[in-house]
Amino acid sequence: MAKPVLLVTRRLPPAVEARAAAEYDARLNPEDAPRTGADILRLAQGADAVLCCPAEKLDAATIGALPATVRVIGTFSVGFDHIDLGACRVRNLPVVNTPDVLSVATAECAMLLILAASRRAGEGERLVRSGTWQGWAPTQLLGTLVHGRRLGIFGMGRIGRELARMAQAFGMSVHYRDVARLPEALEGGATWHEEDASFLAASEVLSLNAPGGAATRHWLNAERIAQLPRGAVVVNAARGTLIDDAALIGALQSGQVGFAGLDVYEGEPALNPGYPALENVVLLPHLGSATVETRDAMGHLALDGIAAVLEGRTPANLVR
Amino acid sequence: MAHDRPFRNRAGTVIMVLTTLEGPARMTPRLIVSRQMPAPVADRIRAEFDCPWPEGRDMDADEMLNQVRATRADALLITSHLKFGADVIARLPDHVRIAATCSVGFEHIDVAAARARGLKVTNTPDVLTDCTADLTLLLILGACRRAHEYDTIMRSGWRRGYGLGEMLGVQVAGKRIGIVGFGRIGQAVAQRARGFGMRILYTGPRRAPPAIEQGATFFADLREMLPQCDILTLHARGGPATADLMNADTFALLPRGAVFVNASRGGLVDEEALIAALQSGHLFAAGLDVYKNEPAFDLRLAALPNTFLLPHMGSATIETRTAMGMRALDNIAAVLGGGKPIDPLWT
Numbered sequence: 266m267a268k269p270v271l272l273v274t275r276r277l278p279p280a281v282e283a284r285a286a287a288e289y290d291a292r293l294n295p296e297d298a299p300r301t302g303a304d305i306l307r308l309a310q311g312a313d314a315v316l317c318c319p320a321e322k323l324d325a326a327t328i329g330a331l332p333a334t335v336r337v338i339g340t341f342s343v344g345f346d347h348i349d350l351g352a353c354r355v356r357n358l359p360v361v362n363t364p365d366v367l368s369v370a371t372a373e374c375a376m377l378l379i380l381a382a383s384r385r386a387g388e389g390e391r392l393v394r395s396g397t398w399q400g401w402a403p404t405q406l407l408g409t410l411v412h413g414r415r416l417g418i419f420g421m422g423r424i425g426r427e428l429a430r431m432a433q434a435f436g437m438s439v440h441y442r443d444v445a446r447l448p449e450a451l452e453g454g455a456t457w458h459e460e461d462a463s464f465l466a467a468s469e470v471l472s473l474n475a476p477g478g479a480a481t482r483h484w485l486n487a488e489r490i491a492q493l494p495r496g497a498v499v500v501n502a503a504r505g506t507l508i509d510d511a512a513l514i515g516a517l518q519s520g521q522v523g524f525a526g527l528d529v530y531e532g533e534p535a536l537n538p539g540y541p542a543l544e545n546v547v548l549l550p551h552l553g554s555a556t557v558e559t560r561d562a563m564g565h566l567a568l569d570g571i572a573a574v575l576e577g578r579t580p581a582n583l584v585r
Numbered sequence: 586m587a588h589d590r591p592f593r594n595r596a597g598t599v600i601m602v603l604t605t606l607e608g609p610a611r612m613t614p615r616l617i618v619s620r621q622m623p624a625p626v627a628d629r630i631r632a633e634f635d636c637p638w639p640e641g642r643d644m645d646a647d648e649m650l651n652q653v654r655a656t657r658a659d660a661l662l663i664t665s666h667l668k669f670g671a672d673v674i675a676r677l678p679d680h681v682r683i684a685a686t687c688s689v690g691f692e693h694i695d696v697a698a699a700r701a702r703g704l705k706v707t708n709t710p711d712v713l714t715d716c717t718a719d720l721t722l723l724l725i726l727g728a729c730r731r732a733h734e735y736d737t738i739m740r741s742g743w744r745r746g747y748g749l750g751e752m753l754g755v756q757v758a759g760k761r762i763g764i765v766g767f768g769r770i771g772q773a774v775a776q777r778a779r780g781f782g783m784r785i786l787y788t789g790p791r792r793a794p795p796a797i798e799q800g801a802t803f804f805a806d807l808r809e810m811l812p813q814c815d816i817l818t819l820h821a822r823g824g825p826a827t828a829d830l831m832n833a834d835t836f837a838l839l840p841r842g843a844v845f846v847n848a849s850r851g852g853l854v855d856e857e858a859l860i861a862a863l864q865s866g867h868l869f870a871a872g873l874d875v876y877k878n879e880p881a882f883d884l885r886l887a888a889l890p891n892t893f894l895l896p897h898m899g900s901a902t903i904e905t906r907t908a909m910g911m912r913a914l915d916n917i918a919a920v921l922g923g924g925k926p927i928d929p930l931w932t
Contacts, residue, residue, distance in 0.1 A: 278750040297748045318749060341749055369758045373781070377730055380723035384902070387736055389895040394887045400880035401897045403641070403664055403687060403906055404621050410904040412715035434780020435719060534743045541740050548739035549732070552747065556730070556756040560749055 269313035269575055270334075274300045274321055277341065278557065281564025285316070288572070302327040309335055314571045316340075319347050328352035337574035339567040343367055345584055360584040361570025365423060366562040367554040371502055372427035374553035375472050378500035378526025379416070379432070381547040383470070384408040385524065388544050409498065409523065412436045417468025419484070420475025420503065421447055421455070428472060429455050440467045465492035470500070477504030487512035496523035502553045505531040514539035517546060528553045614921045617652045619644040620664040620687070623903060626910030633918070634660075646673045654678055660917045662910075664688055671698035683920040685913040689713055689900075690850075692823060696930055707916035707928045709909040711769065716905040717848055718773035720898060721818055724846040724872030725762075727893035729816070730754040731870070734890055755815075755844060755869055758782050763814030765807060765830070766821035766849070767793055774818060775801055786810050789821075811838035816846070823850035833858040836867065846872040848899050856883050863889050874899050 271289035273282070276297035285291040292308060294300070300308070300321055309315055310332055316339040317323060323338070328349055339361045340348060353360055381387065385408040392398050392406070416432045418425045421441040429439045430453065439455035441447075442464040446457040458464035465471070471493060475481050485499070486509040493499075499522050501508055510531060516522040528549040530536040540546055554560070566582055573580035616634040618641040630639040637656060644652065646667060653661065661684040663669060669684065674695060683705040686694060691708050699706045727733070731754045738752075762778045764771045764787040772793075775785045785801035787793075788810050792803040804810035807830070811817070817839060821827050831845070832855040839845070845868055847854055856877050862868040870891040876882035879897060886892050900906060916926045 276748050276750055278753070297751075320746060370756055373726060373757055374730065377723070377726035377732060380719060381727065381732060384720060384723055384895075384898060386723060386727060386732065386893075386895060389898050390733055390736065390893070393882075393894040393896050396884055396887065398880040398882075398896050401665060402621070402643075403910075404623060405901065406896070406898060407623070407901050407903045407906060408898070410716055410902040411719045431780040434777045435722075436715065534746050536739075536743065541742075547732075547736060549735040550738045550743050550747065550752075552730075552735055552752060552754070555747070555753050557753045558756040560753060564749075 270311055271571070272305070272309050272312040272315045274305060274308075274315070274317045275341075277316075277564050278560045280561050281568065284565065284568055288568070289314075306330050306332075313337075313575060314339065316567055316571065317348075318342065319344060321347060323348045325349045325352035328356060328358065331356075331358070337361065337571050339571045341563055341567055350584065359574050361567060361574065361580050361582045362584050363563040363566045364582060366566055367559055368423040368427050370556045370559040371424045371553040372431060373556075374528055374549070375424070375428050375474065375500055375502040376431045378502060378528065378547060378549070379470055379472065379498065380411055382500060382524035382526035382545075383411050383414075383498050385545070387547040409496070411470070414438075415440060415467050415469045417442065417458075417464055417471045418455070419443075419464075419471065419473050419507075421452075422474065422476075424503070425472075425474040426451060426453065428474060429453055437470070440464060461489060462492060465489055466494065468497060469494055470498045473499075473501040473503045473507045475503055475507060477506045482506050483509040485509060485513065487515070490516045490521060493522065495521055498522070498524045498526075500526040502528040505529040505533055510537040510539065514543070517543050614660060614917070615656050615658045616660045616662060616917065617644075617649060617656065617658045618642070618662045619649045619667050620662075622662075622687075622910050623907045625907045626914070629911065629914055633914070649673075650676050653681060659683075659921055660685070662687060662913055662917065663693075665690060665693045667693065669694040669699075671695045674698045674702050674704065677702070677704065683707065683917055683926065685709075685916045687909050687913045690823065691930055694930070700931060705920050705926050706930045707913070707920075707926045708930060709912040709916075710928055712908040712912050713900040713905055714769045714773050716902050717770050717899040718777055720874060720895070721770070721774050721820075721846060721848045722777050724848055724874060724893060724895070725816055725818065725844065726757055728844050728846060728870040728872035728891075729757050731891075733893045755842070757816070760784075760815040761786060761813055762816045762818065763787070763810050764801075765789070765817070765819045767797075767801075768820060770849070771818075771820040772797060774820065775799070783816075786813060807835065808838055811835060812840060814839060814843060816844045818845075819847045819849045819853050821849060821853060823852045828852050829855040831855060831859065833861070836862045839868070841867055842869045844868065844870050844872070848874040851875040851877040851879060851882075856886070860885050860889070863891055 268290045272292045314337045319342045385406050413436045416437045418441040421443045441455050442458045524545045526547040570580035570582045613635040616636040620641050622641040627640040663686050665688045685707045758781045761784045767787040767789040788804045788807045830853045872893040874895045920926050
């Protein structure tokens with residue numbers, strides 16, 4: 266029996282491509298060329314499944330024009346904003362994604378940002394690389410101690426809870442803000458805040474771990490920043506839209522926020538030019554989940570979901 | 586500038602205030618501080634000591650000795666920048682009773698000469714433990730997650746997204762970490778590593794009791810531990826016994842793709858072998874806070890993309906540097922008050 270045909274829109278980690286090639290008649294993209302909607306429609310002729318990425322917009326027109334042979338779409342991502350689910354529903358086309366497996370890597374990234382920002386790693390790195398380092402001095406590049414500080418987590422989902430566990434191992438006390446209090450077993454000793462005011466006042470280090478979207482757009486604005494303890498550390502490994510960039514840049518200049526660490530930006534891959542002009546920020550290019558382990562796990566989960574649909578089963582990672 | 590004020594006037598003022606408050610019998614102890622100190626430490630020096638520059642001033646040995654003679658100082662507060670060798674110790678006047686170094690390490694001090702002279706010498710252990718352990722995890726995360734390359738991308742403008750298999754780092758969670766030297770800092774690193782679900786392996790002169798081990802696996806022989814380490818971190822003492830502990834042979838024993846970090850002593854590492862292992866890809870990355878030659882470290886390390894480099898910042902937090910200064914002052918106060926030092930270099 267011929268293997269089913271799988272269109273893979275972008276280059277994937279080697280282990281994932283190897284499995285795709287073993288289990289499918291796989292149409293890969295070794296050059297990692299960007300794919301437009303028209304490219305996808307052309308390449309999907311005769312395909313049983315499409316494995317896409319967030320860079321491709323699968324709008325209603327593209328979904329509607331996909332060949333009838335396509336029985337499932339997998340996306341190599343947790344988010345599915347790039348796929349018109351309404352159009353999929355009309356065609357009765359199931360979509361599978363890759364939830365959960367990014368939590369640990371993203372929490373690690375947030376912890377890296379907390380440590381790097383608090384300990385002025387960007388400045389230290391640049392000093393060493395410049396070749397002009399004059400040697401150890403008692404008052405050189407003094408940061409703030411992470412151990413024993415209060416960490417405020419805005420958004421206590423899977424990533425927030427992973428981060429809480431890591432931070433507690435640094436002796437940090439964890440406070441969190443979310444729409445509702447978690448059950449005690451999931452709370453892990455963290456303190457819930459019903460109000461922004463008490464939460465912000467407690468947050469010597471503030472980590473944003475909430476979803477994006479209209480409800481949280483510019484949640485961290487000038488008014489909320491003013492309620493943080495002076496010199497607070499702010500990190501964001503979630504969504505760029507959570508922050509009013511102008512307000513944060515102003516606070517970093519005034520010292521209201523001492524240090525910041527960012528992995529995500531509003532309008533990325535462009536970013537507010539105010540950030541790279543500052544010494545007291547550490548900047549990463551949205552690579553929160555960029556570990557070999559996580560990307561492999563994402564790929565395998567997407568392939569598991571596609572295989573399940575093609576075999577007539579309901580996958581656990583079906584987008585509903 | 587405040588630093589250049591004539592010290593006699595300033596010192597005189599302090600003495601007058603204190604004599605009024607505490608009576609003429611109590612002499613304010615005289616102190617020379619040979620390096621800049623954080624503000625809260627300077628405040629305490631101002632309040633408790635007679636010192637020409639309570640903020641500290643960067644002095645070489647000659648200037649320090651001149652100041653000591655001019656003020657008839659009872660005590661010295663030094664840091665590792667000042668070579669406190671036998672020649673300097675021999676020139677110290679008898680009225681100096683204690684030299685407190687604001688550091689854990691004391692490679693800059695000739696301990697034998699100080700002992701022979703009857704000088705008390707103290708350091709500042711304990712207070713750096715959490716700070717250094719935090720920084721060690723920063724080195725681990727920064728090296729594994731390619732923080733240097735990522736920050737460089739951002740500062741040069743970014744402007745393009747990365748493919749799903751591109752610029753990938755190594756996950757820290759769930760890995761096996763080998764800790765060389767399971768003292769206070771090594772144990773604090775283990776504690777943090779547990780928060781990432783890491784398996785803890787360690788080696789040192791002796792096995793720790795179970796309450797401290799907390800499930801960590803002891804190896805009597807470093808060479809037996811190395812093949813099992815995804816991440817290796819050094820927290821051993823410096824000195825001839827551990828010089829070049831990590832060399833071509835020992836790096837080769839690590840599995841391919843391992844990550845190496847060092848926040849303890851630069852002398853533990855043969856940097857030639859380290860650079861070769863980073864260039865060949867035998868090591869995925871290295872995170873370093875200390876170097877064989879500081880500050881004139883091997884610039885080839887800075888030319889490598891897979892290094893995460895910090896300028897000896899293990900204790901560089903306001904809280905810790907303040908605590909170190911305070912601890913040094915505690916030692917000075919104890920000795921000048923006729924008691925025993927809290928952190929003597931020898932007993």
